[in-house]
Amino acid sequence: MSFLRNILKPSILKSKTHFPFPSSSSTLYNSLFSASHHYSTSADAGNTKMYAGLEPTKPNEKPRVVVLGSGWAGCRLIKEIDTKIYDIVCVSPRNHMVFTPLLASTCVGTLEFRSVAEPIGRIQPAINREPGSYYFLANCTSVDTDDHVVHCQTVTDGAQSLDPWKFKISYDKLVVASGAEASTFGIHGVHEHAIFLREVHHAQEIRRKLLLNLMLSDIPGVSEEEKKRLLHCVVVGGGPTGVEFSGELSDFIMKDVRQRYSHVKDYIHVTLIEANEILSSFDDRLRHYAAKQLTKSGVRLVRGIVKDVQPDKIILSDGSEVPYGLLVWSTGVGPSPFVKKLELEKSPGGRIGVDDWLRIPSVQDMYAIGDCAGFLESTGKPVLPALAQVAERQGKYLAKFLNRIGKAGGGHANNALDVDMGKPFVYRHLGSMATIGRYKALVDLRQSKDAKGLSLKGFPSWFIWRSAYLTRVISWRNRFYVAINWLTTLLFGRDISRI
Numbered sequence: 001m002s003f004l005r006n007i008l009k010p011s012i013l014k015s016k017t018h019f020p021f022p023s024s025s026s027t028l029y030n031s032l033f034s035a036s037h038h039y040s041t042s043a044d045a046g047n048t049k050m051y052a053g054l055e056p057t058k059p060n061e062k063p064r065v066v067v068l069g070s071g072w073a074g075c076r077l078i079k080e081i082d083t084k085i086y087d088i089v090c091v092s093p094r095n096h097m098v099f100t101p102l103l104a105s106t107c108v109g110t111l112e113f114r115s116v117a118e119p120i121g122r123i124q125p126a127i128n129r130e131p132g133s134y135y136f137l138a139n140c141t142s143v144d145t146d147d148h149v150v151h152c153q154t155v156t157d158g159a160q161s162l163d164p165w166k167f168k169i170s171y172d173k174l175v176v177a178s179g180a181e182a183s184t185f186g187i188h189g190v191h192e193h194a195i196f197l198r199e200v201h202h203a204q205e206i207r208r209k210l211l212l213n214l215m216l217s218d219i220p221g222v223s224e225e226e227k228k229r230l231l232h233c234v235v236v237g238g239g240p241t242g243v244e245f246s247g248e249l250s251d252f253i254m255k256d257v258r259q260r261y262s263h264v265k266d267y268i269h270v271t272l273i274e275a276n277e278i279l280s281s282f283d284d285r286l287r288h289y290a291a292k293q294l295t296k297s298g299v300r301l302v303r304g305i306v307k308d309v310q311p312d313k314i315i316l317s318d319g320s321e322v323p324y325g326l327l328v329w330s331t332g333v334g335p336s337p338f339v340k341k342l343e344l345e346k347s348p349g350g351r352i353g354v355d356d357w358l359r360i361p362s363v364q365d366m367y368a369i370g371d372c373a374g375f376l377e378s379t380g381k382p383v384l385p386a387l388a389q390v391a392e393r394q395g396k397y398l399a400k401f402l403n404r405i406g407k408a409g410g411g412h413a414n415n416a417l418d419v420d421m422g423k424p425f426v427y428r429h430l431g432s433m434a435t436i437g438r439y440k441a442l443v444d445l446r447q448s449k450d451a452k453g454l455s456l457k458g459f460p461s462w463f464i465w466r467s468a469y470l471t472r473v474i475s476w477r478n479r480f481y482v483a484i485n486w487l488t489t490l491l492f493g494r495d496i497s498r499i
């Protein structure tokens with residue numbers, strides 16, 4: 001679609017200063033910071049303590065919105081922001097948004113990885129085209145709220161790549177949308193031995209390990225005990241993500257492993273460990289149904305608390321040992337080290353505290369949205385759940401809010417004081433969905449756990465789940481990929497090549 005737009009509107013294409021990464025820091029500096037009028041030229045390339053970067057905007061230039069993060073919240077904001085009013089700079093360690101509700105399906109080959117990754121430049125083409133808009137592959141390391149500056153450090157890709165490069169960006173408006181981090185509750189060994197399921201590279205790692213273990217267990221001489229261990233997939237955390245992943249795995253085992261790895265089909269098992277009830281936010285009826293269906297599909301449900309994780313086994317608090325070949329950790333999220341480090345007032349739970357308009361009240365021109373943000377206690381509102389639907393709607397709301405401010409002439413730093421702010425952000429929960437494998441899903445349309453409302457289960461819910469997420473996939477390109485992947489899997493089974 002965007003290429004059609006390009007053909008139809010060649011006049012809007014402007015030449016853009018790119019962000020080259022030459023092979024040495026000094027060349028990098030020279031090309032980066034002398035290439036555009038936006039870049040400062042005062043820094044000493046040899047001295048990493050003196051940062052170069054994007055200078056403050058001038059009154060006759062477009063104001064600059066800096067967005068930290070390319071997740072549900074940040075990307076929704078980037079998509080909706082009016083690029084006639086603002087230049088956008090996105091800083092994130094990944095150049096794409098992950099469509100997380102479908103991530104579990106990529107681990108077992110139901111979907112391809114690219115089907116759930118949406119490049120930022122496709123979400124907001126101005127980032128590729130407009131001379132003052134950029135995407136930088138970097139982490140924000142700190143924020144200087146007095147000077148309206150963020151400090152960043154480039155992301156490097158292993159030992160062969162460049163040393164990290166530091167730079168700074170002046171902002172007129174700053175939106176923190178840096179998400180949360182998987183909780184480990186300080187349990188020893190989780191970081192070292194478990195795989196989280198949050199990013200595309202995690203899904204890739206899970207798939208590689210699963211297929212590796214399937215192949216290793218088929219090699220002559222592997223003991224029975226070792227076969228059982230290699231093919232024991234353990235999922236810790238019975239929330240929607242853990243349950244969906246267990247469902248996908250059991251589907252994979254029942255449909256694909258049984259046919260294509262028939263020598264080891266009786267050894268492969270899935271265990272889901274949860275300290276409380278699985279799917280605790282869902283209706284009781286749906287929870288019991290999910291537990292029954294998962295058990296029917298061969299998933300062993302274990303109530304237990306993990307005490308220690310070792311390279312080949314988990315120790316539970318009752319002393320029992322669970323050997324595993326693949327361990328996936330999905331026990332909810334908490335504030336990231338970056339959020340913890342920011343010296344700003346926090347909401348209950350340690351997220352960045354925001355007011356009713358998603359502003360950070362103690363500082364000028366700074367906002368927080370998505371999993372990293374929570375209402376301050378003083379608002380009287382609860383901290384919202386870490387959900388894509390919350391993050392997405394906050395991104396949309398804040399884009400409109402900033403557009404209104406920008407239109408009224410308040411886009412530049414310290415300039416929005418007298419602008420009408422409009423209505424505060426109000427969240428209305430639309431319901432929850434989760435697949436449990438074997439063409440079955442749960443749809444819970446209640447506003448909250450104790451409210452009354454419609455809840456569905458079984459095949460109709462599965463159909464609703466698939467249709468709903470297909471329509472939510474951001475681009476037509478990925479929607480097409482997802483539909484084709486589903487059809488291919490239905491006709492030919494999952495892709496089991498270990499590339």
Ligand SMILES: Cc1cc2nc3c(=O)[nH]c(=O)nc-3n(C[C@H](O)[C@H](O)[C@H](O)COP(=O)(O)OP(=O)(O)OC[C@H]3O[C@@H](n4cnc5c(N)ncnc54)[C@H](O)[C@@H]3O)c2cc1C
Nearest residue numbers: 069070071072073100101140178179370371386387388391
């Ligand atoms: C497997 C899985 C399935 C899920 N399924 C559902 C579902 O079905 N329905 C639902 O509502 N929710 C679901 N969720 C939850 C949902 O994905 C999150 O609530 C949502 O992603 C939060 O959006 P966000 O933008 O706040 O954070 P994220 O999407 O996590 O994005 C954060 C971004 O910030 C970047 N970042 C981190 N640190 C920095 C830094 N220092 N500087 C710059 N950038 C930084 C990250 O790289 C990332 O790009 C699921 C989550 C997972 C992991």
